[in-house]
Amino acid sequence: MFGNRLKNYAKGMAMAAILLEEGEKVALMMGNEAIARGALEAGAQFVTAYPGTPSSEVLANLSRVASKAGIYVEWSTNEKVAFEAAYSAALAGLRSMTVMKHLGTHWILDPLAVAAITGVDAGLVIVSADDPHPHSSQSSVDTRFHGRIVNIPVVEPSDPAEAKDLIVWAMDLSEEMKTPVLFRYTAAVAHSKAPVRLGPLRLEKREPNFPKDHPRLVSIAPHARANIPKLFERLERVEKVFEGEPFVQRFGPDSGVWGLITTGVPHNYAMDVLAAEGLLERVPVLKLIGQYPIPEGPVLDFLRSVDKVVVLEELEPFVEDQVIRIAKLNGVEVEIYGKNTGHLPRYGEYSPELVGRVLSDLFDVNYPALALATLDEVSSSVERRIPQMCA
Structure with a gap:
């Protein structure tokens, strides 16, 4: 037992050194570690969280470097307290971030709706870790809808490197547009490892100044009535930003018979399938990192460039339903495949095998999915991670 604790302590200290590393270097990082680094590169001064797998390692890693980085970190009493503390700090001019798993995001909807209306005076990013499988949760819910319910921007990364960068982009967007931003990611990003290119640290030294703006x-109610229209004005400005890179990315040819609209981790699986089948130069791909408000211009242009499109996303047809709406309202005759057509499930964590099988059936190719025996062999060699209560 002591040996394991010593081993874990050594790992933690090694990652702490990486989190404070100066200069553009590449480090092997877990998604949650990359998000912690992203907070430091984004200039976050105030970070709160309530522990819950798959999000816990974000604040755990930041806590090891908080004093040296000059930032405040807090394990809060619950998710609502965590959000309200970060929201207050953002109103006082400090770039802030709050971290929780999807179950906790349910709890903050009431104050989050108010924050969407009042806006913020500094960047505020809500990091929500979804558990599609689920690996360590009593339910599996798509928290992107929370962003849509209260009308704040929703973004999603596809790998640890992008997660680190997206924290910076989301923080900048939040501060520029004066709105909270919901950063939704999944367990596969949280606990996978990948090479991450470190950017410059931004260690802010702002003094808090809470505005007296009744x-x-x-x-x-009278104030809310006056401020709600401003919320939608902010959303319109965010959509314009989402129409360009890095929030929307296009790959492959300008047009084709089939096209793919991808989000999150399934984007990587789709690109692997296209590469294996020699289809990278034949199938256009539109990757959406900014998913609400959906960038209608790029989506409409993409739909007009293909005859058929597959929408790949985990859990609910959040993007797919918006794509269908855009096509119908603009009279675009394009066949849209996904969850609504029964080709993809609305539950569970996607895998290379699932995406490969679906695209093989639709594209009439024979993608050589990894044999189950090989998967079992790989899985048996990976150290088992036993979930702990709220950890």
């Missing part, structure tokens, strides 16, 4: 911050 018409905006005292959200009684």
